Amino acid sequence: MFRKLSEHLILIIISFLPFKEAVRTSVLSKRWRYIWHETRNIEFDERAFVDVRESQEMQASQRRGFMDFALQRIQNYQGRHIDKFQLTLSKPENFNGDIQRCISFAIIHNVKGLGLDFSDPTWAEDNLDNHAALFDLPLNVFGQILFSCNFRNSDFMNFTALKQCWNLDHLEISGPNLRLKCFVADNCSLISNEIVIEAPNLRFFKYSGTIPHFEFQIHPAHMEEADLSFGMELDYDESIGYDLYKLLQLYPIKVLTICSFMLQLIPHGDEPLRMEYDMNIRHLILKTSMHPYEFFGIVFFLNSSPYLETPTLDIGPGRIFYDYSSPVEGENLDRFWLERSIRYTCVVKSLKVVEGTLDELCLLGHLIIYGKVLQHTYVPVSKEEDDLIHVPLEDAPLPTTKDKAKCETS
Amino acid sequence: MSNTSENPNPSSSSAKITLKTSDNELFEVEEAVAMKFCTVKQYFEDEKDNDVAARGSSTVIPLPNVHSAVLARLISYCKKLPQSNAVADNHEEEETKKKERKQYGTPGDLVDLISAANYLDFKEGLEFFNQALADHIQNKSVEYVRKFFGIKGDFEPHEEEKYREEYAWAFEGVDED
Structure with missing residues (x-):
């Protein structure tokens, strides 16, 4: 069947395979032996080479073997374009020059998606307990500068992802015609504490880590989605509220x-209760522990988002700062939602879907009672159970919601 | 000079374009669908430049590399494109998409579809059917992939052994047949 396919077409097929599978096609037959060399989907992942159960010396040697393989491949690459280039490497500090070579290679070949993952598989990510240990690590582990991530004037990139880049010296992504649409920086801490992004076409921005100084130049018409998480920040400092604002x-x-x-x-920024102008948010995802100290923040966003259609409450552990001081005096945080009679514009006019869990019944109740055009409520009891039971809202004793509205609980 | 030479409006759903397949079948398809095929679009635009009467159904565009059975499937795929091309943002959706991709039949069918999509320069289709093919051989052994695609291994056993050794890491963690 493949006899009638041109090598060009076989290459297209191979380029849609994960890199490891593409490599395996080399032993299918003589005809397939070298076609994978030009695959447009390149994923160099040290985890295929390095066995974390081995001694450090052995791992270092396996890692060297991995890097040699990667360098050999990029030196002999004959294709012109790459769709995706991913480099996964856990000890980047030993490979500064090689990493730069990989990135230059990707950029020269007009890569559409570039991923750099420098996370260490022996550390759990996103685990708050683990972060304490992380900061206890002797400074010399990550004390030296990894490298400066500089994508200046690298056009053609649509997607960039960085993962666990500790002590990155400086992060700058800029260029007058940068096509970067999507930027993800996960678990970052920067020495210079500065991120410069000049990306007129940026649509999606995700950042988690400590709070750096952001310098942004984006085109407001394009920006659609942002995900900001500062769970690694350990200090409570009200002046940060101003930066967040x-x-x-x-x-x-x-x-x-x-x-x-x-x-x-956020309530400690310029204004305690809302932004000075309306935000355009349609879908708001609150990663919250529903601690009373977060309530003013929730009110702040409800107030500022008159077009909000879907608020999602994503309940998880949050770092609660016990030196928190309420931005408004004399508020009883225990009966916060019960005593709220303010009607948020968004709740009455545009709110269509509510997602949350039973733990936030008070807030959910508030949203449901006042939500005039509410269509769906999703209340999964736990994340493990995906099965949601649809309960049409007409059957529920909620007179203010309209026909066809649905409530899901389990 | 013709004052009736109205520009075919691309947004008008009524405009039809006729495509002729390798087995001489004629397909009358909506312009919006036909324009997904860049090869057709290009042909159409070239004709217009040449001032040949290229208005809708009056032109028949020959597709000598595409069989009618394949074109019919491509067109039906095209029509449901909007939902099937949305980015899957969770596991469940990805599973649904996988099932949807499974419907497109045997490896032979898929290869025909990929080949036609490539000829027609139909980007979404090329991506979709390639992904469907990739699903089929995901994590499968060399033997399985050979059998699946009807490829005959033509290496000497010791040769193959050597090549496998060279990239031994790529052969780890493969599913049982």
Whole structure:
């Protein structure tokens, strides 16, 4: 069957395979032996080479073997374009020059998606307990500068992802015609504490880590979604509220994900109860522990988002700062939602879907009672159970919701 | 000079374009669908430049590399394109998409579809059917893939052994047949 296919077409097929599978096609037959060399989907992943159960010396040697393989492949690459280039490497500090070579190679070949993952598989990510240990590590482990991530004037990139880049010296992604649409930086801490992004076409921005100084130049018409998480930030400092407030002003975004840290700090910015102008948010995802210290933050976002259609409450552990001080005096946080009679514009006019869990019944109740055009409520009891039971809202004793509205609980 | 030479409006759903397949079948398809095929679009635009009467159904565009059975499937895929091309953002959706991709039949069918999509320069289709093919051989052994595609291994056993040794890491963690 493949006899009638041109090698060009076989290459297209191979380029859609994960890299490891593409390599395996080399032993299918003589005809297939070298076609994979030009695959447009390149994923160099040290995990296929390095066995973490081995001694450090052995691992270092396996890692060297991995890097040699990668360098040999890019030196002999004959193709012109690459769709995706991914480099996964856990000890980047030993390979500065090689990494730079890989990135240059990807950029010269007009890569559409570039991923750099420098996470260490022996550390659990996103685990708050683990972060304490992380900061206890002797400085010399990551004390030396990894490298400066500089994608200046690298056009053609649509997607860039960085993962666990500790002590990155400096992060700058800029260029007058940068096509970067999607930027993800996970678990980052920067020495210079500065991120410069000049990307007129940026649509999606995700950042998690400590709070750096963001310098943004984006085109407001394009920006659609942001996910900001500062769970690695350990200090409670009310002046950060001001920085956060400024950060939010940049975006005409429709979808926003924010963390517990943001909810506690944002009321300490310029204005305690809302942005000075309406935000354009349609879908708001609140990563919250539903601690009373976060309530003013929630009110802040409900107040600022008159077009909000879907608020999602994503309940998880948050770092609660016990030196928190309420931005408004004399508020009884225990009966916070019960005593709220303010009607948020968004709740009455545009709110269509509510997602949350039973733990936030008070807030959910508030949203459901006042939600005039509410269509769906999703209340999964736990994340393990995916089965949601549809309960049409007409059957529920909620007179204010309209026909066809649905409530899901389990 | 013709004052009736109205520009065919691309947004008008009524405009039809006739495509002729390798087995001489005629397909009358909506312009919006036909324009997904860049090869057709290009042909159409070239004709227009040449000032040949290229208005809708009056032109028949020959597709000598595409069989009618394949074109019919491509067109039906095209029509449901909007939902099938949405980015899957969770596991469940990805599973649904996988099932949808499974419907497109045997490896032979898929290869025909990929070949036609490539000829027609139909980007979404090329991506979709390639992904469907990739699903089929995901994590499968060399023997399985050979059998699946009807490829005959033509290496000497010791040769093959050597090549496998060279990239031994790529042969780890493969599913049982």
